[in-house]
Amino acid sequence: MKVLGRLGAPLLSSIFLFCVCVGMWVFGVYGVVCLGESYLIEWQFFFLCGVDWTLPVIVDYVSVIFSCFVCLISGSVCLFSVSYMDSEVFIRRFMLLIMGFVGSMNLLIFVPSLVTILLGWDGLGIVSFALVIYYQNKKSLAAGMLTVLANRIGDALLILAICFLVNWGEWRFGFSVLGNFSMLICLLVVVGAMTKSAQIPFSAWLPAAMAAPTPVSALVHSSTLVTAGVYLVIRFYGSLLGSPEVLGVLSKVGALTLVMAGLSACCEVDLKKIIALSTLSQLGLMMFTVGVGYPVIAVFHLFTHALFKALLFLCAGSIIHFTGDVQDGRILGGIGRLLPFSGGCLVLSSATLCGMPFLSGFYSKDLILEGAFSGLNGGLEVVIVLVGAGLSLVYSLRILLMGVFGQSFGGCLLMFGVESGYMMVSILILSIGAILGGYLLQGVWVSVSGFDVVGTFGKAVIVAITFMGLLYGVISNLGVWKFSQVLIGGLGRFLSSMWFMGMISGSLVAGVGLKGGVLAHLQLDQGWMEVFGGQGVFSVLGGGISGSYLAQSGGLLVFTRIFLVTVVLVLSCFFILSYLRWSFLGDDCKSLRLRGESRMPC
Known part of the structure; x- marks a missing residue:
């Protein structure tokens, strides 16, 4: 009971x-997917200025x-956490x-x-920030x-898009957005999604x-x-169709992210970072698929990717925990x-990631490659x-050759633990x-999107590119280290650093922002804003109050001084005004004489 009281939160969360999940699959999938119906439910809070809230x-x-x-x-992750976070004191806070x-x-x-x-x-x-800094x-x-x-940049861009959508009086996305700011709204939404x-x-x-x-993770x-x-x-794809330029930018950025992350994963040595970079590579593939006009296939790949990538992370976590x-x-x-x-499950998830036939990753990745061949895309993007699809097999084999089939250079066997039952069930x-997900979902997506007809040559190219990464396994097993050193030795640092994206989006942007903030704090908050702001106003008010107190002290000498100063100020103002008046009149008379219009003496 004591153990159940300590681990009750993750167990109850996973059961819930x-x-x-089961209830939604039984009722939701049957009522929505099988019957082919969609529902939109709205609750109106109030009506203001012609807009329904x-x-x-x-x-x-x-x-x-x-x-x-x-x-x-999420249920599998909660069940996995029962054993992985068993020594955590604040397990309820984590859950x-x-x-x-x-x-x-x-x-x-x-x-x-x-x-x-x-x-x-x-x-x-907000919750991701709390989870990342958990340790x-x-x-x-x-x-x-x-x-x-990085996420706050996306938040700001979405808020700007909402501000521009005021012209339509409607904030539901997915509908066509037309007007003067339609392209700008689509660009803001796309860039905001790219940050996330x-x-x-x-x-x-x-x-x-x-x-x-x-x-x-x-x-x-x-x-x-x-x-x-x-x-x-x-x-938002229904609105993006009205801005093909934005879709073109999205496809090119997704393709670059796909290649960049794939090459970085091929040069990384940290197990969790390789899996993270593979996630980044697959996200670039999804963005490319949306950009070239196949959002339904992108959703299909998003679902299958979620299954085998969660499995890959849990297998890596189990290995890290027990080693x-x-x-x-x-x-x-x-x-x-x-x-x-x-x-064994790590081998299964890696095979699914690289698109092994008849596993979940195969169905969606094959549809994407067929769509890229049959669509009206540029040759460079294809x-x-x-290349990105071939790199997926390379870094999948790196995970297996390093972790499963390679030689261990660690400590003694006393460091290893026994696999937990909770982890094994999750x-x-x-x-x-990961095995059956693609097969179960393909019927839904084929019925929705139809078939892409690709010729025999295209199929052969897809198969060759998908399995060209096996060359890496052959080279590694034969021990031809000199070939790999000559091939990628000089580019290793550039590729493993994600094309210096960390320095650009991390050190450069954050460093410039932090230095600018410190400079503004020193020069404005503690400088001019203090002179003209709080401290300056306080000094002026203090001097004025001191002068008022002195003027009201009641001494004869003080009253005499105030009278003399007042008389001098009044006389000075009078003489200055008189001088200005006569100088203006003299200039007017002089101008009248020059034009011959003066009829009275000046």
């Missing part, structure tokens, strides 16, 4: 979330399935933050209004500040957020925080023999997407989803 709730196949997946992954995170995400999913969506949007930002050290604080500052989904140049905060506990980087920007762009908090890939190795269940649930 699993029940919500309402709380709309949208129930369609996207929101229902997305919420179901969020509850499933309260997790439940607040899940509630904010569900509010963002079901509310299609830009005004009310800010509740869920800001809730995600309360300098590294966590720096990562949390970078995370919250860590697209270039806002990519530095996502790897830095790995300072949070592993259950938080599994939840944040799979189905909640990072996918909020993608979900917002997909929901003495070791996550350096140069030390890890031999996990398949020491932790067979976690190692090449970039194919990992098993997500493993079933």
